[in-house]
Amino acid sequence: MATDKQTPPQQQESGSESISSVLSEKRKFPPPTEFSNAAHISSMEDYEKLYAEAAKDPEAYWAGIAEQFHWEKPWEKVLDWQPPYAKWFPGATTNICYNAVDRHVNSWRKNKAAVIWEGEEGDQRVLTYAELHRQVSKFANVLKIAGVKPGDRVAIYMGMVPELVIAVLACARVGAVHNVIFAGFAAHAITERVNDSKAKLIICADGTRRRGSTINLKNIVDEAIVNTPSVRSVIVLKVTGEEVNMHDGMDHWWHDLMGLAMDHNEPEFVDAEHPLFILYTSGSTGKPKGILHTTGGYMVHAANSFKYVFDIKDEDIYWCTADVGWITGHSYLVYGPLLNGATLMMYEGAPNYPQWDRFWDIINRHKITILYTAPTAIRAFIRAGDEWVTKHDLSSLRLLGTVGEPINPKAWMWYHTVVGQEKCPIVDTWWQTETGGILVSPLPGATPTKPGTATRPLPGIMVDVVRKDGEPCKSNEGGYLVIKKPWPSMLRTIYGDNKRYEETYWSEFKDMYFTGDGARKDEDGYIWIMGRVDDVVNVSGHRLGTSEVESALVAHEAVAEAAVVSRPDDLKGNALIAFVTLKDEYQGDMKLREDLRNHVSREIGPIAKPDEIRWAQGLPKTRSGKIMRRLLRELASSKEIKGDVTTLEDSGVLEQLREQEEED
Numbered sequence: 001m002a003t004d005k006q007t008p009p010q011q012q013e014s015g016s017e018s019i020s021s022v023l024s025e026k027r028k029f030p031p032p033t034e035f036s037n038a039a040h041i042s043s044m045e046d047y048e049k050l051y052a053e054a055a056k057d058p059e060a061y062w063a064g065i066a067e068q069f070h071w072e073k074p075w076e077k078v079l080d081w082q083p084p085y086a087k088w089f090p091g092a093t094t095n096i097c098y099n100a101v102d103r104h105v106n107s108w109r110k111n112k113a114a115v116i117w118e119g120e121e122g123d124q125r126v127l128t129y130a131e132l133h134r135q136v137s138k139f140a141n142v143l144k145i146a147g148v149k150p151g152d153r154v155a156i157y158m159g160m161v162p163e164l165v166i167a168v169l170a171c172a173r174v175g176a177v178h179n180v181i182f183a184g185f186a187a188h189a190i191t192e193r194v195n196d197s198k199a200k201l202i203i204c205a206d207g208t209r210r211r212g213s214t215i216n217l218k219n220i221v222d223e224a225i226v227n228t229p230s231v232r233s234v235i236v237l238k239v240t241g242e243e244v245n246m247h248d249g250m251d252h253w254w255h256d257l258m259g260l261a262m263d264h265n266e267p268e269f270v271d272a273e274h275p276l277f278i279l280y281t282s283g284s285t286g287k288p289k290g291i292l293h294t295t296g297g298y299m300v301h302a303a304n305s306f307k308y309v310f311d312i313k314d315e316d317i318y319w320c321t322a323d324v325g326w327i328t329g330h331s332y333l334v335y336g337p338l339l340n341g342a343t344l345m346m347y348e349g350a351p352n353y354p355q356w357d358r359f360w361d362i363i364n365r366h367k368i369t370i371l372y373t374a375p376t377a378i379r380a381f382i383r384a385g386d387e388w389v390t391k392h393d394l395s396s397l398r399l400l401g402t403v404g405e406p407i408n409p410k411a412w413m414w415y416h417t418v419v420g421q422e423k424c425p426i427v428d429t430w431w432q433t434e435t436g437g438i439l440v441s442p443l444p445g446a447t448p449t450k451p452g453t454a455t456r457p458l459p460g461i462m463v464d465v466v467r468k469d470g471e472p473c474k475s476n477e478g479g480y481l482v483i484k485k486p487w488p489s490m491l492r493t494i495y496g497d498n499k500r501y502e503e504t505y506w507s508e509f510k511d512m513y514f515t516g517d518g519a520r521k522d523e524d525g526y527i528w529i530m531g532r533v534d535d536v537v538n539v540s541g542h543r544l545g546t547s548e549v550e551s552a553l554v555a556h557e558a559v560a561e562a563a564v565v566s567r568p569d570d571l572k573g574n575a576l577i578a579f580v581t582l583k584d585e586y587q588g589d590m591k592l593r594e595d596l597r598n599h600v601s602r603e604i605g606p607i608a609k610p611d612e613i614r615w616a617q618g619l620p621k622t623r624s625g626k627i628m629r630r631l632l633r634e635l636a637s638s639k640e641i642k643g644d645v646t647t648l649e650d651s652g653v654l655e656q657l658r659e660q661e662e663e664d
């Protein structure tokens, strides 16, 4: 690749070094003065100063933050870095559950609400820090009775009930490694994960509620563990009262064991590098990757990033709508908020149950001050109509956040005006399961935001956009997003597979972590994520990030959602195919195809004009809301769908798309 170095990006052939960026967004929103005045970090000058300080001596910066936590034994060194393997705070011992719970029980916060829970049917529970402490300690004793030792893996498969948080914290308390498996996954996914991690124990619920009906989780576990030799016992929490089979010697009721356990439990102080959890993420192909996070560094960054990105105050009622089965739930529903002694909202059900205003109703009734959700949810709310939002008083909100995929500028503007009433800053937070915590995000009291960008890296985080040869891109030149220095909450490896860890993240660029995302840095140094590089399309020698073409489509008034993929084309190398979901009132408008093609051409140039537009009732998505472009790519080239479709949320969508193809 070195010979290509001098080639200007515009003239490059396919497979070249950079990615063309076509989206231009000029709107800029400074933080409201009132918000800045009360914020932890209240100006860009303060941010720049902190960033420069941290960049000069990252280890001193992280040590300064780490000092705010309880360590049973101090570290000998801040970082031991033998690329690509990092040890943070080696020599130190701590317990993350102690830091997230006991510390607050020993303070004025003991009677503060830690978790405010609402079930789908409207039932409510509040756990103070003292009550959370009591239950977690008791359940930690249960784990000990069940023979769980430090380092043992424990799988957790339950819906969004407070006991899920209790189970996670109790594992950490005894030094066990939790592996939360999203309750929407099928038996096969459990078997695969449990066998890969060799979990000894599964904690599950009898069932979970979803859109007014129930799903029997225990039956799914029964099916999954036919082929999991490592599992010795299953602890079952009664939630829905489903009929379940309890197997003698193997299955135990949560409430029976809790009845036997004492209240008091001494936390197990473990090495800073002791594994805390494994969380599986689906690779685009092949078996899921068990992302391994460890204790000390993860704690430091999850807590610190939460504090500054969400500008958390003791008066806040913070709501992260993600499921604990995803990394967002780990870092910003459980650990980040509790490590800060915050009050968190936890909701069990669907966003549209019983109606499309459930979120806004919850915000109004619980006086939520900070809302953290995903672009896919925002687009669904736009489609449902503003009146569901506007009929509720949302004046308690002071800050909004998004995560998971690039937020289209149009969705950003809607979030800003309709939900945020133009007074709430939006933090568009970029990170990954692998990064453990947010790495790129506005600081809401400091950073002027622009719709569609996660803006600047947090202090201590060295990200850059580079060409294929590793050289930094010029301003606004699209390239590959990399991280140049280790950070405390980075994944330590892929569980049991160091080789895959090295190959996936550390082989593309020398001594730099490759995120897999395409991005560009604009004139203000703001990072614009252009999507996964696997999704980059190459048209006539120009590499385009699909998310930009999608944003242009979504900007059209008729469009609810869009996904763009490419199909090999003799002439252009690749042709662009757009799958478009129309808003209800525009369905059946025959003229729209041409309108949309011209619209994209106008917005970003003829190069990005889709060759074909296909109507879609819905788009295939993973259960965490990401569009599965791989499937659309296969559909677009009329290929058989191959590979793993177990993470697909609704398989009916694929059928509809196939039928659509025949009609067109």
Ligand code: WT7
Pocket (backbone or CB within 6 Å): 281, 327, 328, 402, 403, 404, 405, 406, 407, 428, 429, 430, 431, 432, 433, 434, 454, 515, 516, 517, 529, 531, 532, 624
């Ligand atoms: C990938 C990571 C991190 C928690 C949820 C997803 C995409 C994530 C953003 C954002 C643009 C984003 C990236 C990233 N992504 N946040 N704010 N803007 N893209 O975790 O499942 O590990 O996915 O999600 O492509 O690499 P994940």
